[in-house]
Amino acid sequence: MDETGTTSAPKRRIHVVGAVLVRDGMILAARRSDGMSLPGMWEFPGGKIEAGESPQEALRRELEEELLCRAEIGERVETTEHEYDFGVVILTTYFCTLIDGEPQLTEHAEITWLPAADLGVLEWAPADIPAVERLRTASV
């Protein structure tokens, strides 16, 4: 029950993985396009984990689909939970290294590489803020 006395159904829980791609001390950020949810916001490329997939499998698949490149998935950076109006996103980010191909735009509006210390200049999806904060204060 909320403060208006209304009982609402529990929100959908959406398990999402994001790639912190690191190259030459820079991290890749991708801006969501107008056709996506959270339009215009910056994120780590990735997406929803499908049934039967491990987080790493999902991330490899998403990077191949979205950026047309292959990456090695490394250590986990952060797991956060954020409630949006469309559901609760549980986002886990992993350090990743490119092993084949140059990231290409397919669904995002743009991509950019930034030093970790400068990540704060972008407008990140709210679920990403804890990972961004961790990266800004860590050496990558």
Ligand SMILES: Nc1nc2c([nH]c(=O)n2[C@H]2C[C@H](O)[C@@H](COP(=O)(O)OP(=O)(O)OP(=O)(O)O)O2)c(=O)[nH]1
């Ligand atoms: N890929 C990715 N998604 C993120 C991040 N942060 C964050 O809140 N999200 C949200 C956006 C989406 O609602 C969901 C990921 O789903 P998705 O990447 O498959 O997005 P999508 O465009 O297919 O989703 P949709 O518009 O069909 O709802 O998680 C992030 O860093 N990376």
